[in-house]
Amino acid sequence: MISRWLQLLGCLMVALLTPLSAAKKAKPSISSYKLDEKPLSIFYFERSDTVLMTLEDRSLLRSFDAGENWEAIEDDGMKHAVVSIFQHSYDENKAYALSEDGKHWITTDQGKTWKSFKISDVPFYKSPQTGPLSFHGRDSGKVIFETRPCLSCALRSYYTTDDFETINVLTESAVGCYWAIGDPQFGENAKNMDERTLCVVPGLKTGSRFAFRLVYSNDFFASQGIEAKLQDGRPVSGVTSIAQVKRFIVAAVESEGTTERALYVTVDTENWHRAEFGDHRIEEDAYTVLESTNYSIQVDVLTDPHRGVGVLFTSNSDGTYFERNIEHTNRGSRGYVDFEKLAAIQGIYLVNTVNNTKESATGSGKQITSKITFDDGKTFQPLEIGGENLHLHSVNSVTNIGRVFSSPAPGLVMGVGNTGDHLGDYSDGNLYISDDAGRTWRLALKGPHKYEFGDQGGVVTAISDEGKVKKLQYSLDHGKEWKSIDLPHEVDSRTTTITTTPDSSSLRFILIGYSSKDEFVVFGIDFNDMHERKCEEDDFDTDWPARLDENGDPDCLMGRKQFFRRRKANADCFVAEPFHTSLSKFVPCKCTAEDFECKYKRTKDGKSCVPSTSITPPEGECKNPTDTFKGPSGWRLIPGDTCIREGGKELDKDTEIPCEDAGGKPNSGEITSTPTSFDSKVSNYYYLERQISSTGADETVLMLSHHGEVFVSHDHGRTWKQVLEDQSDIIAIVRHQYNSDTAYVLTSGLEGFYTINRGETFQSFKTKTPPNRENSPTLRFHPSKKDWLLWVGEADCKSGNCHSNAYFSNDRGDNWKLMLRYAKKCEFEYKENHPGSERLIFCEQYENENPSNRLQLMSTVDESFDVWNTTYDDLVAYATRSEYIIVASRNNETGALKASVSVDGFTFADLNFPANISPEQNLYTVLDASEHAIFLYVQTSNNTNAEYGSIVKSNSNGTTYVLSLDSVDQDKNGNVDFERTQALEGVILANVVSNVDELSSGAPKKLRTVITHNDGGKWTLLAPPAKDDANGEKFSCSVKPGEGTPECALHLHGYTERADFRDTFSSGSAIGLMIAQGNVGGHLTKKDEADTFMTSDGGISWKFVKKGRYMWEFGDSGSVLVIVSEVESTKVLHYSTDEGKSWKDYEFSEEEMKVSDISTVPSDTSRSFLLWGTDSKNRPISVNVDFSGLYGRDCVFDKDGQISEDYYLWKPSHPFQEENCLFGHVEQYRRRKLSADCWNNWRGPHLHSIESNCSCTRADYEW
Structure with missing residues (x-):
């Protein structure tokens, strides 16, 4: 160490003794350094010549002189241990070197010294820019470190507030944790936020990604976190990611049942709003948050995945309402958008668009054109050179690191491209340059080049991006004239990287390349000695305007004009102010219309604003409908806009509002009904329900008539429209099992139709075969790939050899591939938590393609479907429920029935039944598997009208079973009287046969209803209601309150007696409420003798509702309950708004109708209902009943x-x-x-x- 310092001192003395008048050099000096391994990453510390570089052998190198000299860092075990390195986003002195063995390092002095810290868990890289690290925007000592202890583990977040001197666990999460102040601009005026962290955590009861929640904490989760209220002051589940975008935080939400995503935006983590994109939907993996401004967010939305084009949107200052800037933006396969803002200059960015979108959708190549905006996206114009349009390769063609076009050098822009109608191949492009921020361009060099800016634009360097290269080009006059210098070694252009300091102020550059000697070389290029003098004030243009208007005058943006101090292009000098960026100055302008934005959104004509809420006129105003009153215009000055108000536009002043447009009208308090008659009976109906992340307010119903007519209603049956009117052979509607926006309409032939927008439009597709006749599902869907289909259709029926073949499509039926012949049933068996199952398909197939042979269970993951595995030889049936696949097969030797289960589709295990259950010859029915256990029905008697069996419950992997309930009722079709209460843990109802011993003598079954509140551990009879409210008296039998006895209990008609299996006792949103038909006594009597009962406490206690049998539905999550007679024609329904405590009548029709069904959206969250039936003339009719008018407000959460x-x-x-x-x-x-x-x-x-x-x-x- 002493000798090294002596050597440095000697160098310093030599430098001091060297004459200051040393001769200048004609060309830059170049040094070279050979690397032993391939370089992986490189970066400069801000405002320094210090560079760090990682190598493939896990070495970390540093240079303190901009790449001229290098040394390996071997401090504290760092030798060959560094797998990645990350700069602190907001502290120019800090960086973090990470390993794989739990030991990591931090530098706080730009790489001079390193200190180790330990986190034993494996780092989880959640961001390519910062890896597992999340930085605080104002206190650089605060860092969150993300880890995943094991592959199947939840993420575990650690945090430090003192540069890893102390490290603590923050919490476990599903996606990761972040600082609320993750950017210096966020929450500038917010209080109590310095230590706030946000985490995306699993759901309260499930690990499904659709249940992920966003919570925040002010005490590092020492106390329970607070769930963010994302929409209308309420929490939203399904948060998949959050991102910091300057002064905004954006949270993305997805919902089960749709690919549409919702984006929520906040500026303080407490008040959130959903981002609105007009008529555009945000689809999964189909949006990109781009580099944004301090006052808006820019997002590109994919409009067609087959074309790879999008639409660019910019938000208002709240980040909530987005307006379209330009269509047909070019997007790459990884979601990257050809978009880049000019560094340091406000309001200018370049974007590439596709001008042949229709042709590119049919397989033609994209014709890409370049556009530029000088007014922050309000208008766009082509790039021009010599009267021709210029097109530049952008983000999706990048071959260098850093920005594509610009740097902090004011006004200088470069790119590789060509003139003509559209962008050509990169290899045919030339290098072009602009020194007026993209307004005019000139040819710089022939052929494609990589390039970099230095000395605040005083130096521009370029190196050819074709073949072997030995020359570096440079220009000292904004690219007008170029000179070259030979490199010490020839390098392969495909491997080269050229870079300099992030602020482009240095006269030093680094070039990395693979040399002809089969080694990587780092060149240090230094321009410092090329000129004697440093630029003086006369060498600068002190008021260079960043933007010009159409007249060539300095233009305003955000209420001000922007000017820079910039070296003149022909000045024979260097700026030579390393680590000093060109500061801009601003001159305010008078306010114009461009300085204002709508608080909510613009009207369609763009001339005024739509109010975010209804405007109530002041008291005493609006005595006549034609009057007007003074009210807010809806405009506001854009926050941060500094325009001069005096003498300028004042769009935000109050304006005259017509009284007829005013809100605040009292609620009607009325229920409305709307009937519709049809010419043909209703065969079936299907709801296409919006999910939480869906846009729009429609309540869509598809209806299929007995005559094969298809009707669509988007307003819950108020109005209907027939679609596909020219089709006479429609036989079925198949709703997409996993996507509620999508449904398929099948015909008896080869043509089918589908909608992907809840019935707004329908497209046709062709199949290879008609639907099958084997009572097997014709069409099956993939859980996560919405366009993947399985089709099992009939083949060779005209020849008398009728059988079914199975086909696969990955494009919604546009193309089909034959999978198996003589198949019976096929299903996708994708499991979200099991890698490798995405392409797993199970099919039932007759052995040797002979229908007389036994069925086999076949499986494949082969993309070409050439390789199939025989999973089971003698298959009886199989079923998929939740995470389980249950298979019933026969023993090859004994023929005995056996059951097997799998949780991944690859490994199966036999089921172990209780000793008193003999399943070898019995029927199995999978009843439920929703609570991480299987409820399986095993038939013990199959005598006609005397069917019953046992319910057994499994452990969590579905292999070992115990008896839960014996003598359970089953009908002749195999249906079982068993129903789990929706959304309420552990509550199940079942009917049991109380007289099993009498059945053999021909006695009819006597059924009793039992309930469990601990998931099948213990079953009890239902306690009867305290009294018969029809007469206000007690029932004929009585018991101790809250208890049922064999002689006196409530018994309910269950699953086996339903005309529509969708009509369940309970609701997934009306928690704890159930309605049913039944009777009080010793056993269940005939259905004709049944009355209607309900419970509001999950089945603990029941109350009498109405004498007789009534159909029921739940609305608005239980806020309104509706019942209507099931037996008699009527024109009156009954409703309750207090969980059945009281009931009111509503006359929905002037004449009576026979109601056959009552329906609402599957989630039971609508305020509208549909009555289905026939009128007095036996004509099919539906009646929409809307309760919206009852209340005028939403509940406060x-x-x-x-x-x-x-x-x-x-x-x-x-x-x-x-x-x-x-x-x-x-x-x-x-x-x-x-x-x-x-x-x-x-x-x-x-x-x-x-x-x-x-x-x-x-x-x-x-x-």
């Missing part, structure tokens, strides 16, 4: 951080569990108060919280 007075917290009861615990916790649900005069109007989660986690008991363990 929270108030002052507490649950509002519109809601209360309800805790389900589990009577047989210690401390009311089930599955190790106690749940709380948010329910609307019975007296609240408001609507839930919410399709999101209703689970409020896990009130407490419980101590483990024997019930929490499995066998």
Whole structure:
């Protein structure tokens, strides 16, 4: 160490003794340094000549002199240990070197010294820019470090507030954690945010990505985090990612059942708004958040994945409403957009567009053209050179590091491209340059080149990007004249990288390339000694305008003109101010219309604003409908705009508003009904329901008539429109199982139709075969690939050899590939948490393609479908439920029935039944698998009208079973009286045969209804209601309150007696509510004798509703309940808005109709219902009944951080569990108060919280 310092001192003395008048050099000096390994990454520290570079052998090199000399860093075990390195985003002195063995390093002095810290978990790289690190925007000592302890583990976030001197666990998460102040511009005026962190965490009860939640904490999660209220003051599940975009945070949300995404934006983490894109949808992986401004977000939205084109949008200053800038933007396969802002200059960016979108969709190559905007996207114009249009290769063709076109050198822009009608091949391009921020261009060099700017634009360097290269080109006059210098070694242009300091102020450059000697070389290029003098004030243009208007005058943006101090192109000098960027100055302008934006959004003509809320006129105004009143215009000055108000436009002043446009009108308080008659009976109907992340307000229903007519309604049956009217052979509508925007219409022939926009439009497709006749599903869908289809259709039926063949399509039926002949049933078996299952397909196929042979279960993951595996030889049937695949097959030797299960589709295990269950010859029915266990029905009697069996429950992997309930009722079709209560853990109802011993003598079944509140652990009879509210008297039998006995209990007609299996007791959104038909007594009597009952506490207690049988539906998550007679013709329905405590009548028609069904959206969140039936003349009719007019407001979710007075917290009861615990916790649900005069109007989660986690008991363990 001493000798090294002496050597440095000697060098310093020599330097001091060297005459200052040393002769200048004619060309830059070049040094070279040979690398032992391939370089992986390189970066400069800001405002320094210090460079770090990682190599393939995990070495970390540093240079303190801009690449002239290099040394390996071997401090504290760093030798051959560094796998990646990251700069601090906001502290120019800090960087982080990461390893794979838990030891990492930090430098706080630009790489001079390094200090190690340890985090044993494996780093999780969530961002290519910062890896596992998230930085605080104002306190560089605060860092979050993301890890994944194991492949199947949740992410674990660590944090430090003191540069890793101390390290603590923050929390476990699903996607990762971030600082709220992740950018210096975020929350500048917000309080109590310095230590706020945001994390995307798993759902309260499930690990599904659709349940991910965004929570924030001010104490590093020492206390429970606060869930972000993303929409209308309410939390939204399905948060997949968050991103910091300067003063904004953007959260992306996805929902099960749609590929449409929602983006939510905040400027303070507490108040969020959904971003609106007009008529455009945000699809999965189909949007890119681009480099944005301080006052807006720019997003490119993919419009057609087959063409690779998008639409560019810019938001208002809230980041909530986006306006379209330009269409047909060019996008690459990885989502990169040909878009770049000019560095340092506001309002100018270049974008590439595709001008032959129709032709490119049919397979023709894209014709790409370049455009530039000088007014922040309001208008665009072509790049021009000598009267021709110029087109430049952009982000998707980048071959160098850093920005594509520009640098902090004011006004200098370069690019590789060509003139003509559209962009040609990169190899045929030339290098072009502009020194007036892209307004005019000139040819710089022939052929494609890589390039870099230095000395604030005083030096421009370029190296050919073709073949072997030995010359470096440079220009000292903004690219007008070029000189060259030989490199010490020839290099391959494909491997070259040229770079300099991030601020482009240095006279030094670094060039990396692969030499002809089969080694990588780093060249240090130094221009410092080329000129004697440093630029003086006369060498500068001190007021160079950044933007010019159409008249060539300095132009305004955000209320000001921008000017730079810039070296003149012909000045024979260097700026020579390293690490000093050209500062701009601003001159204010008078306000114009461009300085204002709408608080919400513009009207269609763009001349005025749509108010974000209805405007109520002042008291005393609007006595006549033709009057006007003074009110807000809807405009506001863009925040950050500095225009001069005096003498300028004042769009934000109050304006006259017509009274007829005013809001604040009182709610009607009325229920409305709208009938529609049809010429043919209704065969079936299907809802295409919007999900949480969907846009629009439609409630779409598709209806198929007996005559094969298809009708569509987008307003829940108020109006209907027939579609596909020229088709006479329609036989079925198939709703996409995993995408509620999509449905397919099948015909008896080869042509079919589909809609992907909830019935707005239909497109046709052709199949290879007609639908099959084997009572097997013709069409099946992939859980995550919405366009992947399986088709099982009939073949060779005209020849008498009728059978089914299976086909695959990955483009919504445009093309089909034969998979298997003589197939019976096929399904995708993709499992989200099992890699390799994306292409897993199961098919039933007859052995040797002979229908007389046994069925085999075949599986494949082969893309060409040439390779199939025989999973089971003698298949009886298989079923997929939740995460399980259950197979029933026969033993090859004994013929005995056996059951097997798999959770990944590749490995199967036999089922182990209780000793008293003999399943070898019995029927299996998979009843439920929603709570990480399988409920399986095993038939023990198959005698006609005497069918019954046992329900067994599995452990979590589905292999080992115990008896849950015996003597369970089954009908002749194999249906079982079993129903799990939706959304409520552990509650199941079933009907059991109470007189099994009498059945052999021909006695009819006597059924009793039982319920479990602990997921099948214990079953009890239903307690009868306290009294018959029809007469106000007690039932003929009576028991101790809250208990049912064999002689006196409530019994319900269940699953086996339903005309429509979609009509369930419970609702997924009306938590704890159930409605059913039944009777009180010793057993279930005939259905004709049934009355209607309900419960509002999950089945603990029941109350009488109406005498007789009524159909029912739930609306607005239980805010309104509707029942209508199932037996008699009627024109009256009954409804309750207080969970059945009281009922009111509503006359929905002037004449009676026979109602056959009542329906609403599957989530039971609508305020509208549809009655289906026939009128007095036996004509098919539907009646929309809309309750929206009852209330004029939505319920308030929270108030002052507490649950509002519109809601209360309800805790389900589990009577047989210690401390009311089930599955190790106690749940709380948010329910609307019975007296609240408001609507839930919410399709999101209703689970409020896990009130407490419980101590483990024997019930929490499995066998």
